[in-house]
Amino acid sequence: MTVDFQRVEALVFDMFGTVVDWRQSVAAEVAARLADYVPALDAHDFADRWRAEYQPSMERVRRGDRPFVRLDVLHRENLITVLEQFGTDPDSIPEHVLNQVNLAWHRLDPWPDAVAGLTRLKDRFIIAPLSNANVRLALDVAKRAGLPWDAVLGAEVAGAYKPDPAAYLNTVEILGLEPPQVAMVAAHNGDLEAAGELGLRTVFVRRPTEHGPDQTSDLDPSGTWDVVAEDFEDLADQLD
């Protein structure tokens, strides 16, 4: 290992895209549950558009236009928006179907290296999600997938959505640590920029198909991050 991680006690992880493959998982659930209601449904396009509403909906909270609400609430509102984009009247779909579709985000599959890599990293570090997911969402994903978190942290516990500095700093404080004792692990340069500016260590993990085979963003590190890893097994190798 070339980077000095001697002081680092905790690794905190972005979840959507970094730990789990949200796009394939959501598309599969959408295809299974909405095909009867949405004509000529392209489930991957639906998943992409649903995800596209994610940042704008959190931005209204970050700007203070509305009080903090958990991500489940934003996902549910955004589902209505996307159905309307697809020309479907949301009222034509039974409430219990919409609620089940919304829970697709609680049933995301991990990348193939995630459980094995996290299990190795847990031997040496505290590991926890620092995700914009609410606690129950992250908990359900972890319980279903077997992600061995030491705690479930993130936006709901911190009371702020990344990249609001409070999301990172409140999490560091809850861990009883200083920023250089915590490393942010993410497949997104923007997340690492925000964390790095606050003094956290930074780990970029390549997830070149998060957005599908034609992904153009976050293919490479854009900053001088402390570690660049191909996946979580590679990260465990490098920090060994």
Place this chain on the structure above:
Amino acid sequence: MTVDFQRVEALVFDMFGTVVDWRQSVAAEVAARLADYVPALDAHDFADRWRAEYQPSMERVRRGDRPFVRLDVLHRENLITVLEQFGTDPDSIPEHVLNQVNLAWHRLDPWPDAVAGLTRLKDRFIIAPLSNANVRLALDVAKRAGLPWDAVLGAEVAGAYKPDPAAYLNTVEILGLEPPQVAMVAAHNGDLEAAGELGLRTVFVRRPTEHGPDQTSDLDPSGTWDVVAEDFEDLADQLD
């Protein structure tokens, strides 16, 4: 199983005394670390007196006399109080020794049945501490002991100390559940009284030596709790 737990999705656990044997663990650390500084030290008496300051110190937060501070802070203040009760000038003890003694609460041993029982209960239920411990304390105990929590909840996440109703109700809300879908598991009748009044299900677990061989309190259930169990293995048997 005689009690209907069909609707229950989550079991939330009191920690000190219910999951871990705080008295033996703290006494062992106190004996090892403070014998050089406290003449004629009775480590069990020291542990008992330290614990006796626990409720009064939280009560100042519950009454609103001071803002919420995590339990690590209260433990550290109470340590000074108890040293003075033992006639020891806290300033005569190096800061790093006091800090290590305070971390005794992060190194509590579980009762012998705890890990096996929780592991079985985790198959069917979400399991999480609903403790007055702060997140890092509960996390350190769990990591060292191998407690397989699905999440670390409790006073710090809820922003209130039990038996303040907010401690229970905020935890239920974070879990995305209604009170009857959550069962409070505790060795203390007072904890179950508070939880039961709010509509949570109640599980009393007997821990007759939490306070040592001469324990007089909480030897038996004082209310009509939904389940009474001898330990966590017995609880897993009853809920099977």
